[in-house]
Amino acid sequence: MRSILLALAAFLGVELIVAFVAWFLPAAPGEWPIDTFFKGANWATQADRVVFGTGQLARTEQPTIFIIGASGSQEAYRPTDWEKLLPGYSIHNLSIGGSNITQLDEVLDHIIKSTPASVLSQSILVVPVIYALFVDDETRWSKAITLEEQEANLPGITDLERASRFCAAWCSVDSVVFRYGPPWLISLLKTDHRLLERLRETVLDQSREHFLKNSFDQLFVPTSVTGSSANKGGSAKDAPDLAIGQKRRDEVRWLENYMGGKPALQREQFDKLKALIAKAGSVGMRVYLVGMPLPSWHRSETQYDAQARQALQTLVANSAQPLLHFVELDGTVPDEDFRDLAHPTPEAASRWTSMLIERMQLPGQSLKSEKSR
Numbered sequence: 001m002r003s004i005l006l007a008l009a010a011f012l013g014v015e016l017i018v019a020f021v022a023w024f025l026p027a028a029p030g031e032w033p034i035d036t037f038f039k040g041a042n043w044a045t046q047a048d049r050v051v052f053g054t055g056q057l058a059r060t061e062q063p064t065i066f067i068i069g070a071s072g073s074q075e076a077y078r079p080t081d082w083e084k085l086l087p088g089y090s091i092h093n094l095s096i097g098g099s100n101i102t103q104l105d106e107v108l109d110h111i112i113k114s115t116p117a118s119v120l121s122q123s124i125l126v127v128p129v130i131y132a133l134f135v136d137d138e139t140r141w142s143k144a145i146t147l148e149e150q151e152a153n154l155p156g157i158t159d160l161e162r163a164s165r166f167c168a169a170w171c172s173v174d175s176v177v178f179r180y181g182p183p184w185l186i187s188l189l190k191t192d193h194r195l196l197e198r199l200r201e202t203v204l205d206q207s208r209e210h211f212l213k214n215s216f217d218q219l220f221v222p223t224s225v226t227g228s229s230a231n232k233g234g235s236a237k238d239a240p241d242l243a244i245g246q247k248r249r250d251e252v253r254w255l256e257n258y259m260g261g262k263p264a265l266q267r268e269q270f271d272k273l274k275a276l277i278a279k280a281g282s283v284g285m286r287v288y289l290v291g292m293p294l295p296s297w298h299r300s301e302t303q304y305d306a307q308a309r310q311a312l313q314t315l316v317a318n319s320a321q322p323l324l325h326f327v328e329l330d331g332t333v334p335d336e337d338f339r340d341l342a343h344p345t346p347e348a349a350s351r352w353t354s355m356l357i358e359r360m361q362l363p364g365q366s367l368k369s370e371k372s373r
Contacts, residue, residue: 032056033079034092044148046096047163050107051171054094055190057114058183063122064090064115068107071097072292073128076344081353086362089124096159098145100135101269103158105276109173110160112283114187121284124362127276128290130342131308132255134269139260245297251341252301265307274315281321288360289316291328293352294342295335327359 034053036046057064065086067077074095082091094107104127112120141158144150152162161172170177170189178186259265280287291309299305309330316326332355337348344352 033083033090034094035079036093036095037074037078042148044152044159044163047159050094050096050110051160051163052190054110054114055187057092057111057119058116058187060090060115060119062090062119063088063124064092064119065124065126066111067091067093067095067126067128068104068111069095069126069128069292070099070130070133071095072130072342072344073126073290075346076292076349076352077126077128077356078349078353081350082357085354085357095128098140098159100133100137100140101272101276102137102140103160104133105272105279106158106160106173108276108279109178112279113178113183114190116183117283123284124286124288125280126288126290126356126360127273128292129273129308129312130292130294131265131302131304132259132342134265134304134308134311135259136266136268139262145258248297248341249301252298255341256302256304259304263303265304265311270311270315274319277319277321277324281323284323286323287321287325289324289326290356291326291330292342293329293331293333293337295338296331297335298341299330325360327356329356329359 031049031053034049034056036049038049041049065082067073074093074097077093077095079091079093082089094111096103096107099107108125111125115123141156143155144153149155149159149162152165154162154165161168161174164172167189169175170181170186172178277287277289289312291312294305309328312326313328316324329352333344333348333352337344337351339345
């Protein structure tokens with residue numbers, strides 16, 4: 001028994017030393033501000049960045065803007081662009097590719113758990129959405145759609161919960177320790193893990209070459225697009241346009257299949273969004289729902305987009321949350337701004353940021369909701 005106690009004491013001592021060092025160690029490049037869009041990131045490391053990077057929020061003192069969404073907001077809203085326009089805020093983009101609202105709610109749990117209450121009450125939650133975020137849990141999480149999900153072999157749980165599996169007792173949002181433990185302890189344990197992970201990455205040879213953009217392509221773009229139909233009619237001059245049109249239709253069909261191919265969006269995720277908004281409001285956060293733009297050819301090819309936008313407008317109109325605002329960006333950007341069916345070109349990203357911030361009316365202006373115009 002004595003040997004067990006000594007071993008436990010030694011283990012705790014090492015953990016405390018690591019945690020102490022990690023707490024005062026400067027953030028590595030890309031770790032602050034927290035940003036899931038970084039070179040070398042893949043589906044697994046995006047979730048890692050959220051789970052363990054949020055431990056750093058315990059020391060923040062500045063009003064903060066948290067951006068949570070999927071890959072479109074990840075690429076469109078870069079923290080560096082926001083900081084130039086809003087120097088009074090810290091900016092973090094915690095979007096994860098392939099998310100649905102269930103996963104965004106888990107991201108919010110990690111934010112709230114680590115951020116001081118005095119900061120949360122001055123902070124803003126930006127939630128950019130397209131219809132793909134409303135894929136129901138059974139459809140989204142019942143099967144692996146990425147290489148990292150296949151390797152983990154843990155169907156039925158989100159990417160965040162998958163990232164938490166090695167420390168589920170204290171970093172899973174469903175764990176007793178996470179729910180009831182003091183925020184400083186959760187943040188300390190996260191920071192501890194962040195240092196150990198940094199050391200592991202330094203020592204081990206990282207053989208993966210799945211960069212973030214390629215991961216996006218795995219999710220939103222079919223692996224092969226049949227262009228043979230482009231040559232079955234029209235002149236040689238028309239062939240390129242026909243091929244592009246076929247490719248676009250195939251992309252939309254692929255995304256609809258990802259949604260489960262159901263005739264209508266399920267109510268489940270809209271109810272979860274309503275709960276997410278209430279949760280953010282309960283800690284004093286101002287919430288901005290953003291109806292993300294899509295190219296005109298995408299909007300015309302799917303019924304889901306109109307369904308989602310109508311449901312969002314109804315949700316906002318019926319909401320009793322005084323800190324909820326809605327900014328609709330549908331049809332506000334040209335098709336040339338898109339590199340595919342949902343993501344901006346790198347050149348367009350800063351323009352999207354400027355347009356959104358202007359419509360949010362944050363710096364020295366009345367925070368008037370778009371819905372009230």
